Amino acid sequence: MLDKQIIALIRLSLIPGIGPVSSRKFLQYFDRPAAIFSGEWPQELPRLSERLQESLAMDQYLKQAERYYNRALKLGITVISYEHQEYPDYLNQCPDAPLVLYCKGKIQANASPGLAVVGTRSMTPYGRDFCREFIQELQRHNPIIISGLAYGVDICGQRAALKSGLQTIACLAHGLDCIYPSAHQADALAIMNQGGLISEFPPGIRPRPEYFLRRNRLIAGMAQATVVIETGDQGGSLVTADYALGYHREVFAVPGRLSDPMSAGCNRLISQQRAQLLRSAGELAVALNWKSSLQEKAPLTESIPNSEASFPAGWSRSRVAIATFLRDRQKCQIDALLIATKIPPALLNQELFLMEMEGLIQGFPGKSYSWVRKAGF
Known part of the structure; x- marks a missing residue:
């Protein structure tokens, strides 16, 4: 009918x-x-x-x-109008939201706050490790992870969401009768069982460069906030951040080394005060006033050090693990930290760099570190 x-x-x-x-x-x-x-x-x-x-x-x-x-x-694609109760609430607040959306899967776009996770296709090990840990730590807050199914940060974030049992929605720049990139066909099927696919393009429409910019506005529009994990000086994730700012939504960016070209965009967003500096899922939850819905569940707490309560709210598991290990020792080699904390090397190096800049730890020749007693924790 x-x-x-x-x-x-x-x-x-x-x-x-x-x-x-x-x-x-x-x-x-x-x-x-x-x-x-x-x-x-x-x-x-x-x-x-x-x-x-x-x-x-x-x-x-x-x-x-x-x-x-x-x-x-x-093709089993659901078509909903902007007046439908299942149309994403956050997107409907945007003046340029599509009149209709084409959807596949088990989407419950209004069940939890949406979080856009975007970044470069040329993701570094640091970005990969941060993205995985960040989304794992978000599990207790049960957000919907929204991204674009692209190579790099997008697919890393959506796979991490699937692994953590979080709903994830992929916004696509073409009709839902095809998947681009085709290498992510299996991921798209998995996403449809734990979220879904959304597009403003009807079936039969193939991807074109200008359509990806329109797709980016859906990603930003559906989300309460946008997180940029890694990006160079140019790229689609910066366009997504621009859309989010235009919709008066929060934007967060993960800092990186000044010498790293894949962190140049994030560092610039932070330095221009167009994005909040983001170091952990806890910081994001505090900034957005999210309450944990799963705090009492053992799988999320058993690996967190008992001393976590003695550190500032918002610290990541990685930072707590490093601080706990260093606090009780005079000096420690980075190899010992790697073995004790099991933090991926790229993420450990970045966290140590940030903690040293903040005066929490002191670095010595030979990749040794010690806790700074005046930190007070």
Whole structure:
């Protein structure tokens, strides 16, 4: 059975010269979307150009909308309008949100706050290790991890979400009848069982460079906040951060070494005060006022040192483990830290660097470190 209102919205989105912002303003003058194409327009409606009037009357857009809708149904793709209760609430607050979304999977977009996790396709071991640990630590807060299924940080974050039992949503820059990149077909199937795929593009539309920018606005729009794990001076994740800032959402960036080109974008976001410096999941939870929904569950607490309570709230497990080990020793080689804490080398080096800059520890020649007593913990 055809849904005339959904088809009317698809038809409206196909008409040249009227984007999502104008479409939403246009719809305010009608009691239902299909009334737009009745030819009987309210007197208070601003005068339309002759070209737009002609486009609204063309049957070709109606037939195309019906083809898209019918094909979506045959492929098991759900089509929802911006008025549907399952349309993502955060996205609906954005003035340029799509009129319709195409969805596959078990999406519950409004069940928990969404967190966009984005970054470079050329992820370093440091970015990989941080991303995995960060999302594992987020498990207790049960956010929805939103990303774009791309190589690098995107797929790392979504795989970590799947492993941690978190819902994850992949926003795509094409119709849901294909997966790009094709190497992530298996990941897409797994995501559909623990979240889903979302696109504003109907089936049959293939990826194009400009579509990825539109996809990035969905990622930012669906999320309460955006986290940039790693990025160079240019890249799509910086566009996503720009969208998030434009929607008045929080942006966080993970700092990196000044000499690391894959941290240049994050460092710049922080230095320009366009993003908050992020070192752990705890810091994010404090900044967003998230409460733990799983605090009492053993799997999340058994590996956390008992002395965690003696350190500031928001410290990551890695930082607590390093501080706990160093605090009771005069001096320690980095090899001993690696063995004792089991922290991945890239992440350990970065955490030690940050702690030394903050005056919490002191470094010595030969990669030795000691706790600074005046730190007070």
